[in-house]
Amino acid sequence: MTSLLKAVDITVREQQLRVTRDDASAALERVLGEPAGQARARLRFGPGRTCEPLARMLDRALAQAEECGLASDALVLAAGFAVPAEDIVRIRRKAHGVADWISSPTSDVELVLRPKGLAAVPQAGPAAAPMTAQAARGERVRERAPDTEAERAVREALYDVIDPDLGVNVVDMGFVRQVRIDDDGVATITMTLTSAACPLTEVMERNVKAVLAESGTEFVLVWEWLPSWRPGDISADGREQLRAIGFSAF
Structure with a gap:
């Protein structure tokens, strides 16, 4: 059964998505197990906690599914994972020529869509598959x-x-x-x-x-x-x- 699930999964991953791990996890907990199209709508428009970055990831996942001949109403958001990633750093200019850095928190996120009849118990937790940016730095x-x-x-x-x-x-x-x-x-x-x-x-x-x-x-x-x-x-x-x-x- 495990190998069959992996064969039909639609998985999307995003490194350094502009959302905190806590916000991503809280939003995912509200929509896991829902039909993919409905989960995307709730993440984008509510009710409850919305998260546009996750909604955009579901846009990508559903586009992949359509290429495979799978309709959004036939898929469930079966799993979602988020782990903290490195902040994105920007320059912030101040008055009188003074400047410093401003940081935006990010997360590495993975979403898994699965056909309704094969959907297992929804999972939310730390992602094991995506390599963190810190680990990537160490390897290089x-x-x-x-x-x-x-x-x-x-x-x-x-x-x-x-x-x-x-x-x-x-x-x-x-x-x-x-x-x-x-x-x-x-x-x-x-x-x-x-x-x-x-x-x-x-x-x-x-x-x-x-x-x-x-x-x-x-x-x-x-x-x-x-x-x-x-x-x-x-x-x-x-x-x-x-x-x-x-x-x-x-």
């Missing part, structure tokens, strides 16, 4: 070897790439996560920014290209959004530079 750190001399040279060159919004170089900001050079001499640069919604990715790519063109270095720029960038990723020099331009908290 263990896999990385020390930079070679050539890779260190590329990283040094990136000190000349300045974040146009903050006025601090991308290395001290902690935006450069990894530099690797393959046997053909092509550098793969893994970078992040304060948020995946940051509009500066194209600007950064142009600036990296301009800096590395001086040494003739070919490169591929890879954007990595998980784990999220945190103010703790800033170097000591970067913190001093930010304090000099009015940032008041780290």
Whole structure:
């Protein structure tokens, strides 16, 4: 029976959904076991506790179900899980040039839809399947070897790439996560920014290209959004530079 249930489940997962674990869990408890379409409507419009981020996840799940020929009224929200994830950090500008960081809590969430006739007892609790952002960070750190001399040279060159919004170089900001050079001499640069919604990715790519063109270095720029960038990723020099331009908290 377990293998059969897994075969017919429609499962959607979302990392760093903008909702606290407590809010997500409370909302899920109200709708678990309900027909999927009805659960989505209650999460979006009420009565009771609503949660639009979860409603949008059900939109995705029901779209997948339709592709499989399953109607929403034939499915039940059979399980839902939420675990805390890393906060998303934004810059908050204040008066007189002062600025600090503002954090938005997030959760890793999983929803499971199942045909009515196969729906088991609804489950709500910690998610086991999605890897937390903290665990993902730990894995990547263990896999990385020390930079070679050539890779260190590329990283040094990136000190000349300045974040146009903050006025601090991308290395001290902690935006450069990894530099690797393959046997053909092509550098793969893994970078992040304060948020995946940051509009500066194209600007950064142009600036990296301009800096590395001086040494003739070919490169591929890879954007990595998980784990999220945190103010703790800033170097000591970067913190001093930010304090000099009015940032008041780290």
